[in-house]
Amino acid sequence: MKPTKLLAVLSLFGVFNAIAALELPIVDYRLADNSELWKKAKADEVPAPLIAMNRTNRPNNSYSSLFPKSFLQESMFTVCYQNCSNNDLFKVKNGSVTTLDYRGNHQWNVIEQTNVYFWLASYFRFLDERFYFKPDQYLKVFTNRDIKDESNKKMRNNAFFNPQDVSLSFLPASKNLLFKLLGGKINRSGLDPSVVAHEASHYFFHHLFPNAVNQEIGGLNEGFADYVANILLQNPKVGLVMLQGKTLRDSSSVLDGKGNMKVYAPNMEVHDLGERVSLALWKSRELSLDKNEFDRMVVDAVVELSENPYATIHDFKVLMMKRLSSVISAQRLSLAEANFELIFPGNPVKVDNLSFMLKPIRAESFIGFKIRQDIPTKLAEEMGVPASDAFNFTIIKMEKVSATQTAILVADETKTTTTPYWVVLDNTRGNILGIYDLSRKLVKNPDELEKLEKLITQVKNSAEFVKDFTGKLKSFTDLHNGKGDFNIAYRVNRKSVNQVPLTFNGREETAQRIDMELKRRVLTLILGIPDITHVSLYTMPNLNLTSLPEIEGQKVIGYKLQLANGTLMEVILDKLN
Numbered sequence: 028m029k030p031t032k033l034l035a036v037l038s039l040f041g042v043f044n045a046i047a048a049l050e051l052p053i054v055d056y057r058l059a060d061n062s063e064l065w066k067k068a069k070a071d072e073v074p075a076p077l078i079a080m081n082r083t084n085r086p087n088n089s090y091s092s093l094f095p096k097s098f099l100q101e102s103m104f105t106v107c108y109q110n111c112s113n114n115d116l117f118k119v120k121n122g123s124v125t126t127l128d129y130r131g132n133h134q135w136n137v138i139e140q141t142n143v144y145f146w147l148a149s150y151f152r153f154l155d156e157r158f159y160f161k162p163d164q165y166l167k168v169f170t171n172r173d174i175k176d177e178s179n180k181k182m183r184n185n186a187f188f189n190p191q192d193v194s195l196s197f198l199p200a201s202k203n204l205l206f207k208l209l210g211g212k213i214n215r216s217g218l219d220p221s222v223v224a225h226e227a228s229h230y231f232f233h234h235l236f237p238n239a240v241n242q243e244i245g246g247l248n249e250g251f252a253d254y255v256a257n258i259l260l261q262n263p264k265v266g267l268v269m270l271q272g273k274t275l276r277d278s279s280s281v282l283d284g285k286g287n288m289k290v291y292a293p294n295m296e297v298h299d300l301g302e303r304v305s306l307a308l309w310k311s312r313e314l315s316l317d318k319n320e321f322d323r324m325v326v327d328a329v330v331e332l333s334e335n336p337y338a339t340i341h342d343f344k345v346l347m348m349k350r351l352s353s354v355i356s357a358q359r360l361s362l363a364e365a366n367f368e369l370i371f372p373g374n375p376v377k378v379d380n381l382s383f384m385l386k387p388i389r390a391e392s393f394i395g396f397k398i399r400q401d402i403p404t405k406l407a408e409e410m411g412v413p414a415s416d417a418f419n420f421t422i423i424k425m426e427k428v429s430a431t432q433t434a435i436l437v438a439d440e441t442k443t444t445t446t447p448y449w450v451v452l453d454n455t456r457g458n459i460l461g462i463y464d465l466s467r468k469l470v471k472n473p474d475e476l477e478k479l480e481k482l483i484t485q486v487k488n489s490a491e492f493v494k495d496f497t498g499k500l501k502s503f504t505d506l507h508n509g510k511g512d513f514n515i516a517y518r519v520n521r522k523s524v525n526q527v528p529l530t531f532n533g534r535e536e537t538a539q540r541i542d543m544e545l546k547r548r549v550l551t552l553i554l555g556i557p558d559i560t561h562v563s564l565y566t567m568p569n570l571n572l573t574s575l576p577e578i579e580g581q582k583v584i585g586y587k588l589q590l591a592n593g594t595l596m597e598v599i600l601d602k603l604n
């Protein structure tokens with residue numbers, strides 16, 4: 028940065044020492060749609076006209092309560108720079124606030140932190156005023172968060188809400204060389220008020236509908252998040268600051284980012300489905316004379332929807348249609364209804380019949396897997412998930428419910444118990460219509476559903492899971508034999524064979540575990556392929572399974588792989604008929 032510009036930005040912070048009330052630099056979204064202003068903007072910076080000073084009293088819980096090192100702390104949330112244990116960019120000196128370090132890159136770190144704080148405080152006020160809603164879960168917020176994903180890559184260009192530890196993370200902008208060479212300019216997510224409001228709305232939605240089964244509710248969540256950001260900022264466009272004047276998503280546009288009409292299709296990616304939701308909401312809101320009442324009606328529909336954990340996007344449509352007449356005049360009502368019908372054609376699907384549960388359970392063919400995953404302790408702590416996770420699942424049988432519905436009997440197996448459940452799938456839209464226990468009771472208890480979460484994911488993705496599993500077995504067997512794609516990326520340094528006990532179809536068997544120590548070739552560095560250090564293959568003799576690869580006459584039935592950062596993944600086929 029040139030010295031003249033540095034001085035200009037530094038002067039923004041001079042006010043901290045001079046007056047008792049705080050003036051925080053924030054990003055004003057109202058000018059973000061002006062492409063002229065962005066022309067000369069550098070990557071990860073916001074043009075000066077978009078920076079506004081906001082006068083505020085100091086946060087009501089600074090340096091107290093849960094996070095004694097954090098200045099920007101309110102009674103319901105805190106905004107920390109990177110993490111909540113050190114590095115805070117603010118400190119109080121002689122009763123006034125000064126930034127710790129605002130030279131060089133730190134000025135944008137400061138602006139990001141104050142911007143997220145300001146917009147979150149506004150958001151909490153807005154929830155109270157518009158929806159009479161007060162969240163009850165303390166929210167931790169990290170700006171410019173330094174975090175790595177499972178494959179040890181620094182996470183960038185995004186922001187996320189983590190319901191596990193009730194936190195919001197704003198990630199840094201890309202510093203990718205190719206990205207820069209191509210002239211790509213992107214801002215860190217925390218500089219964008221619409222991204223702050225969008226992520227905060229996931230936190231809001233989590234209060235309203237915490238235990239949804241179907242991915243379509245994930246799409247509703249995305250659309251709802253855009254919609255609430257839209258109404259808070261009174262702007263249908265999201266992402267203008269992060270993308271330097273370009274639009275990430277536009278709730279007022281009938282075309283999506285790829286130029287397609289925004290119409291529902293089964294199995295849509297959540298943000299794509301979300302764009303359909305926010306369009307339907309934005310367009311019907313325009314037809315309403317009482318916008319505030321309309322907004323409350325949307326939240327009311329989500330709350331009623333949450334009574335059914337198996338709800339789908341079409342159930343949401345029905346609840347909205349039921350309410351439209353209370354906020355839209357009779358003359359405009361048919362227009363609003365036509366909007367919903369156009370974007371989400373059709374009706375919700377119900378389970379056609381339950382007669383499959385009456386048949387005796389005799390499994391002609393079944394398949395089961397033992398899965399184990401370990402991730403580095405630090406990453407697990409940061410993500411608020413367990414570091415080690417072991418899991419068994421078995422598909423016992425499949426029954427046709429009707430032409431478009433299938434029931435799958437799956438078992439969740441632990442050391443002591445095996446609990447089978449019927450999962451009814453709508454094959455057309457890819458939704459789960461219901462999960463029943465063997466006493467034919469629909470599972471609705473949130474705790475029980477939470478326990479079944481992994482099983483549900485496995486059932487929904489079972490086709491891809493089996494494909495991925497057999498694909499990996501084949502690739503690793505090829506690697507063992509010195510051929511295939513993996514052989515281009517890795518070299519097998521050392522091999523050893525061990526006898527190991529293994530349970531297969533309920534019997535104790537002796538299997539072989541072939542351990543391979545890998546050395547990656549330079550190609551993995553260039554292409555960013557994960558640094559796999561060890562691969563093991565489990566093989567067993569005397570199995571008549573033609574679909575599995577072979578090593579020295581034995582069938583390969585499982586693999587274990589280990590990454591340099593400590594991530595471990597093991598999948599073993601342990602039941603098959």
Ligand SMILES: [Zn+2]
Pocket residue numbers: 225226229249252
């Ligand atoms: Zn989102």
